[in-house]
Amino acid sequence: MSIGSDKLNFIVAVTLYGVSAIYSIFVFRKGFRQDNRVNYCLLLGGFLFHTTAMFQRGFSLNRCPIHNLYEATAFIGWTMAAAYLCLGLWSRLRFLGAFASPVLLAIGIFALMPGLDAKSGTMVFSGGWLSLHVALFVLAYAAFGLSCVAGLMYLTQEHDLKFHKFRAVFSLMPPIQRLELVSGRLLVAGFILLTGGLIVSAIWARKVSVAFVVDPKIVWSLFVWALYLALIVMRWKFSQGGRRFAWGAVFGFLFVLLTFWGSSLLSPIHKPTP
Helix, strand or coil: CCCCHHHHHHHHHHHHHHHHHHHHHHHHHHCCCCCCHHHHHHHHHHHHHHHHHHHHHHHHHCCCCCCCHHHHHHHHHHHHHHHHHHHCCCHHHHHHHHHHHHHHHHHHHHHCCCCCCCCCECCCCCCCHHHHHHHHHHHHHHHHHHHHHHHHHHHHHHHHHHHCHHHHHHCCCCCHHHHHHHHHHHHHHHHHHHHHHHHHHHHHHHHHCCCCCCCHHHHHHHHHHHHHHHHHHHHHCCCCCHHHHHHHHHHHHHHHHHHHHHHHHHCCCCCECC
16 A cells, blocks of 8 residues: 555655754763754754655645544644744753653654554544644643653653763753753643543534433543543642653653543544445
């Protein structure tokens, strides 16, 4: 079976994300003493190919390209890359790419797995509800992904402070307190966006008389919402920040990545049809 030009551009994007991930190994070895312009340019190149692939797929189908698992996964990765590139305009945050590139590579490889690029599902939104629904959920997942990245950086810095104190002192990685603050704010932003997405979904379900809380995908989304709410409460109400909060941000996003696909396949609304 021939591969479309959109898929080829996406493969090039994933390849560049992979080169960036490999280059990140050298960034780790240097202790983040540079602002990682090379890594930023690699991710920018991958993002440009990724964007081209998204537009080609969207124009060829005359719709927003999020109707199967391949498209949804690619869209989440694209949003994460865009968010990082915006943050990377500030040189002090540019080293986030060393942690973001392996995540983008993993998402891209998963999206390219056989069987995910099936025909469109049965989910139909009227008017602008589809675009708003997708935008809110995808931006929420992107914020959670970057919060996970910041959490990984926090854990790395904490490890350096414990076992490689001099490398941590001379590193240009932000102070551990700033990393915790960034991770927390990104998680709150994602939670607000996810809440908005659930509200839009409820409004749409009421308009088309769909059982909102019965669908497995909606139940999963509500569980994710409750999971991140618990993290927020743990962080600010009970002052359980630091290492526990960082691990919570990491495992929370891993849970989203590992269960997103299964919940979609179980959902009669979101499941792609062969």
